[in-house]
Each structure stands twice: as structure tokens, then as C-alpha cells.
């Protein structure tokens with residue numbers, strides 16, 4: 445590992461004018477944690493005087509924020525970096541940096557392999573990016589991938605009020621990082637490090653400040669977000685450290701004026717307790733949606749995955765959540781073709797999707813990740829069988845999602861508008877409290893846009909979205925003859 449010099453300004457801001465006048469772009473792969481990390485890096489760079497480019501073609505600095513959850517991620521990075529040689533050569537002074545999970549895993553070997561790469565930063569080292577950029581401007585290349593085990597890793601600047609227009613009403617807030625679960629298929633504990641929970645007063649202060657900026661919806665982030673505070677609570681140190689059980693944190697955030705919606709992702713089934721389930725029935729702003737990864741419906745496969753719960757326990761949680769909040773929408777993540785998965789195991793997964801009433805799911809074919817215990821397991825499922833299972837699962841899920849959407853038609857809902865829908869033509873798109881996409885046709889001159897809350901009647905359903913009509917007649921489009 446090569447070192448970077450001491451930071452020259454708060455959060456490592458740049459003092460060299462030639463750096464501060466640069467324009468940057470960030471290419472982000474992967475999960476919401478990565479999206480949020482990219483937002484933090486963008487804020488660090490903006491606070492250092494750089495400005496966001498209109499696109500990569502227009503940028504002087506390009507940062508690739510990588511993901512390693514699928515096997516193609518590393519190859520994708522190498523392909524991206526290969527192509528960026530020409531991008532860098534087009535304009536003198538251009539800088540290329542790589543961060544995220546692949547950077548954490550591969551570290552400074554990336555610098556050896558790509559001589560046009562200027563800096564590499566790990567998942568705990570976002571604060572170092574401005575200083576590394578400053579070094580790059582002096583022709584020095586650096587990699588920084590140390591694990592940061594203190595609260596310092598959370599000490600990052602607040603998001604700026606001039607965030608992209610589609611995100612001015614909602615924000616991510618990190619509450620914990622890392623993972624101690626070591627599921628047999630997952631590389632995250634190696635790339636994100638050990639679990640650490642952020643001090644609660646810092647989280648409350650951030651959410652209150654976001655509310656003052658006009659943010660109405662916060663999504664609390666953590667690799668196992670509902671494990672928040674658990675180590676401190678178990679050791680009797682929560683009061684000293686400043687953490688608490690997750691349900692208590694939710695209650696505190698629920699009381700912050702201006703925050704209308706609270707979501708959290710991703711929880712682990714193991715960390716649902718009575719208090720968290722009750723919170724879903726009691727907290728006014730906690731959304732009626734939980735994304736609760738299950739991965740498989742087979743107890744045999746769950747054990748091989750080292751998930752530490754059974755399908756029966758998963759059903760107990762789902763049933764308890766529905767008892768607490770009858771309209772709750774539950775979505776999940778699923779893997780097919782895990783080593784040793786038989787047809788009967790897979791049918792257990794199909795059965796779970798139905799029994800749990802999953803409103804939607806992300807499903808993937810298993811791919812071995814080097815460094816995980818599952819990568820060495822026998823019983824590889826042939827690719828064509830895994831593909832067939834994926835298609836059957838997705839087909840069942842599509843039908844279930846449509847059936848759920850159809851139950852919503854006729855209801856009134858509140859949509860926070862994110863922007864134009866994919867269809868365009870003035871149609872707006874946003875999310876309802878259940879995290880479903882709702883597209884809304886509005887009159888061309890209607891004074892509504894990103895960040896507005898729109899009360900709609902849900903009038904039609906597809907497997908991917910709902911169609912809403914504004915309840916206010918003044919916002920409705922004029923019907924065609």
C-alpha cells in the first residue's frame with residue numbers, strides 16, 4: 445500500500461487550484477450503500493471546490509465505484525479501466541480513481557496492472573479521496589485500503605442541499621456498516637469489514653438537518669441494518685458508546701419534525717425482535733414496506749448458506765409483521781442454483797415465495813465468489829438448470845406482483861414524485877409508502893414535479909408499476925375524446 449500525506453483541509457479537501465477547478469463524474473455499480481458512498485465522495489469533491497461534470501465526456505476526474513457481489517464485477521472493472529486508457533489520453537490532466545468493494549479486495553495491485561490508474565480507495569477510506577486527487581495532480585499514484593474501526597469512518601460531510609433534483613426530497617443515512625454474519629456465499633464481510641454502529645445522536649442530528657433541508661423521506665442504511673447497536677447492547681455498553689437497539693433508534697427518528705417516511709435496508713431475519721415488529725404497528729412514519737432478504741426457501745440450503753434461520757422462522761416474522769401492520773408489503777432477495785440445490789429445494793423456494801406473499805423480489809443465479817466458503821462447495825448446479833429455475837421463479841414472482849398490484853387498484857395513495865416516468869410525455873413517476881412505483885398522468889401545466897407529494901387514485905396495474913390519477917381534478921389531464 446502506498447500512503448497519502450496528511451490531509452490538507454477538513455475531510456482532505458484540495459488546496460491546489462488546478463485540482464479545485466476540475467470537473468468530476470462518478471460511475472457507480474451495485475447496491476444502495478454504494479450509491480450513498482458515491483454521494484459522499486461527490487460531496488467531498490464539491491466541498492473541495494470541484495464541480496460535477498455534465499457527463500463523463502466532459503469530466504477531468506472519473507471515479508469508478510465498484511461492486512463485487514457478482515462474479516462479473518471484477519471483469520467489468522478491468523474492461524472499464526481498459527477503455528478508460530483512451531478517455532484519459534484525450535485530455536491532459538485527466539485523473540482516474542477506483543473505489544468500492546473490488547478496490548478494497550484488490551488494492552494496490554490495480555495500480556500495478558493499469559498504469560493509467562491514479563488512485564485506489566477502499567470502502568472505509570472515502571475521506572482520503574480529495575487528498576489522493578491532489579497527489580494525482582502532482583503525478584503521484586496512491587492506494588489506501590485500510591480498515592477504519594472507529595467512528596471516524598462516519599465523519600463525512602453532510603449532503604449538499606443542491607442534490608440532483610430527483611433526490612431533494614429523500615436521502616440515505618448510514619446507521620451501521622460492515623457485517624459479522626459470514627454467509628457462505630457472500631464476500632461483503634471481507635470488503636466492508638466488521639460491524640460497527642454509528643452513535644445515535646449523530647444519526648439524529650443528520651436526520652434533523654436533512655429535514656431542515658426539506659428532506660421528507662430517509663432510508664437508513666447498513667449491511668445488516670437491524671443489527672444496529674446489537675454488540676454494544678449485548679456487552680452492556682450501549683449507553684457508554686451511544687448506541688441502542690434498532691427499534692429505539694427508529695422511534696427517535698420517527699419523532700423528528702418534517703420526516704414523513706422512514707425506510708431501512710437491508711435487514712437480516714435474525715435481528716427481528718418483538719420491539720422491531722411492534723414498531724411497524726406503532727411508528728407513524730415507518731413505511732409499510734420491508735425488504736427482507738431470505739435467499740432460499742429450503743432449510744437444507746439455508747443451513748449451507750449459513751443464514752442462521754429456517755423457513756419457519758421467516759414465516760413467523762412475516763406473519764408477525766402483517767399482524768402489526770396488515771398492509772405491509774414484503775419484498776426479498778433470492779438465490780437459485782446454490783451448490784447442492786435439488787429440484788425439491790428449489791420448489792421449497794417457490795413455496796416460500798407464495799406462502800410469504802412476497803410482493804416483489806430480486807433473484808439471481810448463484811455465482812461463486814473467491815474467498816467465500818461456498819466457492820469450494822461441491823454440488824455445482826448446471827448452468828441450464830439454474831437458468832431454468834431462475835426463469836420459473838421470476839415468472840411466479842411476476843404473477844404475484846401483478847396480483848398484488850391489482851389488489852391496490854381502487855385505493856387512494858400518496859406518491860412522492862421522483863421525476864418523469866420512463867414513458868416521458870409529461871407522465872410523472874414516484875413511490876408510494878409501500879415502495880411501489882406509481883406512474884401518474886398529469887395535466888401539462890400542472891404545478892407538480894420532483895419532490896412533490898401527490899394524492900392519487902390507483903386506477904390500473906401492471907407487473908412493474910401502478911398507474912395513478914391525481915385526486916385533485918385541477919391536476920388531471922384533459923381526457924381525450
Ligand code: SF4
Pocket residue numbers: 623624625626627630631632633667668712
Ligand atoms: S448478512 Fe450475509 S448476505 Fe448480508 S452482507 Fe452479511 S454476509 Fe453478506
